[in-house]
Amino acid sequence: MKGTVSLKGTQEGYQLIIQSSASLEDAYEELKSLTSQMRKDSHNRREIKFHVKTGLRELTDKEKNIIIEIVEDDYFKISSFESDVITREKCVRWQKEASPTLEVRTVRSGQMVEAEGDMLLIGVVHPGGIVRASGSIYIIGELKGTAHAGVNGKESAVVVANFRYNAQVRIGDNVHVIEKKDRQIDEEADTTEFVYVNDLHIIEVSKLEELKALRPELDNYAGGIYNG
Amino acid sequence: MGKAIVITSGKGGVGKTTSTANIGTALALQGKKVCLVDMDIGLRNLDVILGLENRIIYDIIDVVEGRAKLHQALIKDKRFNDQLFLLPAAQHADKNAINEIQMVDLVEELKNDFEYILIDCPAGIEQGFKNSIAAADDAILITTPEISAIRDADRIIGLIEQTPIKAPQLVINRIRKGMMEAGDVMDVEEITRHLSIKLLGIIYEDDEVVRASNRGNPVVLDPDHPSSQGYRNISRRILGDTVPLMTLKEEKVSFWKKIFGFGK
Ligand SMILES: Nc1ncnc2c1ncn2[C@@H]1O[C@H](COP(=O)(O)OP(=O)(O)OP(=O)(O)O)[C@@H](O)[C@H]1O
Numbered sequence: 038m039k040g041t042v043s044l045k046g047t048q049e050g051y052q053l054i055i056q057s058s059a060s061l062e063d064a065y066e067e068l069k070s071l072t073s074q075m076r077k078d079s080h081n082r083r084e085i086k087f088h089v090k091t092g093l094r095e096l097t098d099k100e101k102n103i104i105i106e107i108v109e110d111d112y113f114k115i116s117s118f119e120s121d122v123i124t125r126e127k128c129v130r131w132q133k134e135a136s137p138t139l140e141v142r143t144v145r146s147g148q149m150v151e152a153e154g155d156m157l158l159i160g161v162v163h164p165g166g167i168v169r170a171s172g173s174i175y176i177i178g179e180l181k182g183t184a185h186a187g188v189n190g191k192e193s194a195v196v197v198a199n200f201r202y203n204a205q206v207r208i209g210d211n212v213h214v215i216e217k218k219d220r221q222i223d224e225e226a227d228t229t230e231f232v233y234v235n236d237l238h239i240i241e242v243s244k245l246e247e248l249k250a251l252r253p254e255l256d257n258y259a260g261g262i263y264n265g
Numbered sequence: 266m267g268k269a270i271v272i273t274s275g276k277g278g279v280g281k282t283t284s285t286a287n288i289g290t291a292l293a294l295q296g297k298k299v300c301l302v303d304m305d306i307g308l309r310n311l312d313v314i315l316g317l318e319n320r321i322i323y324d325i326i327d328v329v330e331g332r333a334k335l336h337q338a339l340i341k342d343k344r345f346n347d348q349l350f351l352l353p354a355a356q357h358a359d360k361n362a363i364n365e366i367q368m369v370d371l372v373e374e375l376k377n378d379f380e381y382i383l384i385d386c387p388a389g390i391e392q393g394f395k396n397s398i399a400a401a402d403d404a405i406l407i408t409t410p411e412i413s414a415i416r417d418a419d420r421i422i423g424l425i426e427q428t429p430i431k432a433p434q435l436v437i438n439r440i441r442k443g444m445m446e447a448g449d450v451m452d453v454e455e456i457t458r459h460l461s462i463k464l465l466g467i468i469y470e471d472d473e474v475v476r477a478s479n480r481g482n483p484v485v486l487d488p489d490h491p492s493s494q495g496y497r498n499i500s501r502r503i504l505g506d507t508v509p510l511m512t513l514k515e516e517k518v519s520f521w522k523k524i525f526g527f528g529k
């Protein structure tokens with residue numbers, strides 16, 4: 038069947054557009070003949086990059102590999118794939134990563150509260166209680182136990198809280214023990230601060246004013262969906 | 266090669282954890298290298314009394330399940346130079362997450378690095394008790410002068426007699442002189458005779474114990490309290506010194522001292 042794949046030149050380069058209504062088998066065939074024709078036609082071959090658009094079809098990695106196999110050689114390269122849809126799984130994952138999990142509770146000794154992505158805890162973490170998140174942790178209330186952010190190794194995660202009690206903060210594999218007696222605490226002022234891992238891979242407490250400068254991406258929740 | 270001593274009681278709340286912290290600290294004060302092992306999985310306390318609660322990163326179950334090496338889980342007590350360490354219990358795990366064989370292996374490993382390993386046993390006679398006993402060379406039995414505690418102590422002695430541990434040694438805790446003198450409770454000699462094991466020491470009821478534990482500083486660090494003296498004597502007897510038993514007679518605060526703040 039003809040017309041399942043079309044080639045379009047744009048200012049950014051070449052686009053290969055695969056009709057989402059066509060069968061993939063047909064599309065593979067047509068890609069084969071299209072690219073072999075292009076190879077024949079060009080005499081002084083130079084590198085060409087293709088951006089593959091699949092419309093309302095999300096390709097699996099296996100399908101992408103077949104297309105790469107057909108198209109790529111020393112000169113032809115596929116720069117990226119783009120579709121207008123995403124899988125439910127990806128969407129759920131993105132949704133989890135993008136919206137913080139809200140917990141309103143007391144985390145008692147021996148309890149562990151976990152979240153995928155970021156966590157916003159409104160309440161108190163008692164000594165011996167643990168909150169864990171793969172992203173950052175924000176606590177409105179009191180942290181007297183342990184807060185572990187970036188549990189899967191995301192070192193850019195932070196923990197925002199009022200560090201005026203004995204507590205422990207972990208980010209990835211880094212551990213910081215908060216000793217009340219070592220901290221000058223102004224009982225009047227709001228002492229919300231954040232803990233992060235700096236460029237030297239040292240975990241430290243910093244003033245809230247620094248947060249935006251050190252972690253500008255924190256409130257950028259739409260990021261994840263576009264690049265897979 | 267170090268020696269492992271379990272601190273046990275049968276009855277709950279008679280002072281096992283307090284005694285572990287204080288005897289361990291006293292041994293460290295005498296220059297011994299000591300490791301305290303909290304076996305009370307799920308209801309750990311030893312870390313709190315030592316003021317080390319927020320330093321726990323890994324616990325004994327992390328070690329047993331291979332998430333951490335033993336040395337990573339040990340918490341150093343900063344008040345001493347590499348003398349006193351704690352292996353904390355897990356607060357989030359099941360009591361049965363560790364068995365006797367694993368506990369024995371772990372304590373054997375500790376014996377390479379420490380002269381004394383004190384195991385804080387949980388109340389009761391379930392898995393935690395079995396683990397604690399299995400790994401121990403010696404036992405210290407804590408009781409209070411109450412009949413119910415003495416009954417449980419008697420039961421524990423019977424259980425320990427069936428193990429390779431030689432007879433446990435007795436510590437009578439929370440002694441109130443007035444009540445003992447008035448005959449309201451069994452006295453030290455009666456309790457020792459009734460249980461027919463060797464008396465290692467006695468500890469007086471002392472508010473300072475509670476105060477000190479609340480601050481995360483075991484009372485034994487401050488020698489000026491009767492309870493502290495008791496713990497120090499026990500540690501010296503463990504080291505083989507002969508120390509006379511503290512007298513039961515109340516040191517009466519003299520009338521003149523009460524009024525004028527001086528005199529004897
Ligand atoms: N000599 C003492 N004088 C005053 N209070 C004491 C004394 N010994 C222990 N206590 C207090 O008794 C309570 C129980 O002590 P501890 O926690 O050591 O007992 P335990 O046997 O370990 O309890 P559990 O069976 O729950 O593990 C604590 O509040 C402790 O401070």
Ligand SMILES: [Mg+2]
Nearest residue numbers: 281282305310
């Ligand atoms: Mg206890």
